[in-house]
Amino acid sequence: MKSKVVDNNENLLSGVTRRDFMKFCTAVAATMGLPLGMVPKIAEAITSPQRPPVIWLSGQECTGCVETLLRTNHPSIDSLIFDLISLEYSETLNAGSGHQAEAARTKSIEANKGKFILVVDGAIPVKDKGIYCMIAGKPVLDILNETAPLAAAVIAIGSCAAWGGVAAASPNPTGATPVHEILKGKGIPVVNIPGCPPNPYNFLSTVIHYLTFKKLPALDDKGRPKFAYSRLIHENCERRPHFDAGRFAEQFGDEGHRQGFCLYKLGCKGPETYNNCSTLPFNDTPGCWPVATGSPCFGCSEEKVGFNSPLFSKAKVVFPTPPAGHTDAVPEKGGGAKGFAYGVAGAAIGAAAVALTKRDGKED
Numbered sequence: 143m144k145s146k147v148v149d150n151n152e153n154l155l156s157g158v159t160r161r162d163f164m165k166f167c168t169a170v171a172a173t174m175g176l177p178l179g180m181v182p183k184i185a186e187a188i189t190s191p192q193r194p195p196v197i198w199l200s201g202q203e204c205t206g207c208v209e210t211l212l213r214t215n216h217p218s219i220d221s222l223i224f225d226l227i228s229l230e231y232s233e234t235l236n237a238g239s240g241h242q243a244e245a246a247r248t249k250s251i252e253a254n255k256g257k258f259i260l261v262v263d264g265a266i267p268v269k270d271k272g273i274y275c276m277i278a279g280k281p282v283l284d285i286l287n288e289t290a291p292l293a294a295a296v297i298a299i300g301s302c303a304a305w306g307g308v309a310a311a312s313p314n315p316t317g318a319t320p321v322h323e324i325l326k327g328k329g330i331p332v333v334n335i336p337g338c339p340p341n342p343y344n345f346l347s348t349v350i351h352y353l354t355f356k357k358l359p360a361l362d363d364k365g366r367p368k369f370a371y372s373r374l375i376h377e378n379c380e381r382r383p384h385f386d387a388g389r390f391a392e393q394f395g396d397e398g399h400r401q402g403f404c405l406y407k408l409g410c411k412g413p414e415t416y417n418n419c420s421t422l423p424f425n426d427t428p429g430c431w432p433v434a435t436g437s438p439c440f441g442c443s444e445e446k447v448g449f450n451s452p453l454f455s456k457a458k459v460v461f462p463t464p465p466a467g468h469t470d471a472v473p474e475k476g477g478g479a480k481g482f483a484y485g486v487a488g489a490a491i492g493a494a495a496v497a498l499t500k501r502d503g504k505e506d
């Protein structure tokens with residue numbers, strides 16, 4: 143696909159205005175924790191005609207990971223993504239199908255050996271030689287094993303690809319396995335972008351990092367980009383001051399729930415889930431993330447939490463004290479250092495409430 147770069151200050155990419163485009167680049171820089179001085183470099187990389195070829199494979203998935211990417215706006219990612227990457231093959235987005243599409247995939251892999259990014263959504267079933275997910279008569283297990291060694295890097299998008307997700311939930315009848323486990327020991331770099339679905343900005347920022355710096359972003363010990371997954375959701379949650387003050391919703395729809403109190407007692411897994419959901423809303427819409435809508439985080443992006451822990455079980459609180467600079471939810475208590483001091487004291491109340499509940503074995 144040809145990149146539609148124009149220089150009339152009006153439209154840069156696919157009808158995206160310069161203003162929206164620069165806002166997008168700024169958001170990407172902020173997502174990655176880069177200084178604003180990097181925005182022109184990011185913009186230059188995105189508008190470069192050198193776009194990485196991408197082969198997108200799908201295993202056991204629900205299409206939600208692709209859908210979330212296409213539903214992003216400001217600017218619309220469905221148009222932007224086609225100028226950002228050269229999408230050579232995707233079963234969901236291919237215009238063609240059947241033998242033609244398969245032939246195009248083989249041709250593109252051959253032509254772009256060592257240069258293409260392989261994106262995989264969905265888990266890979268390994269039981270019975272992988273027959274539970276077949277593409278064009280071939281197990282996706284075999285296709286992945288053939289394709290990944292030829293890629294520059296592999297991105298496992300979504301919790302299904304990163305950890306096994308829904309398909310791997312007990313009793314895992316098909317032997318659904320995460321991508322990195324299939325490729326273990328083969329020296330192939332695998333980036334995990336977990337989430338069900340993940341925030342599209344975390345995926346796009348990873349691709350843009352690769353475009354801008356010609357290398358993958360720094361990863362944690364689980365293969366996740368550190369810029370997105372190094373903080374617990376609980377650290378920056380807007381309901382955190384309520385946790386610190388010991389104010390919890392006890393039941394869905396009760397007064398505490400209506401007041402926006404902490405959802406810990408309703409099973410919120412924010413205290414043990416690493417992701418940037420509390421700071422980077424979905425679809426560029428403030429308040430568009432589970433906890434803000436009144437739904438406890440179920441740890442969809444955390445290995446062995448989402449799809450493993452019971453929905454209403456209490457999370458393990460890793461850090462009971464609030465993060466530095468935390469604001470106070472009760473304005474009359476004042477902000478700044480005073481607010482922070484109250485926060486620390488409040489944390490003791492919240493932690494004590496949690497500990498008491500655990501000690502008494504109550505799941506109230």
Ligand code: SF4
Nearest residue numbers: 203206300301302338
């Ligand atoms: Fe669907 Fe969630 Fe799996 Fe993505 S991670 S394919 S949204 S079930």
Ligand code: SF4
Nearest residue numbers: 379382404405410412
């Ligand atoms: Fe937010 Fe959940 Fe932590 Fe409460 S337990 S502060 S709702 S992340």
Ligand code: F3S
Nearest residue numbers: 419439440441442443
């Ligand atoms: Fe998932 Fe929890 Fe974020 S459910 S989308 S990790 S708030």
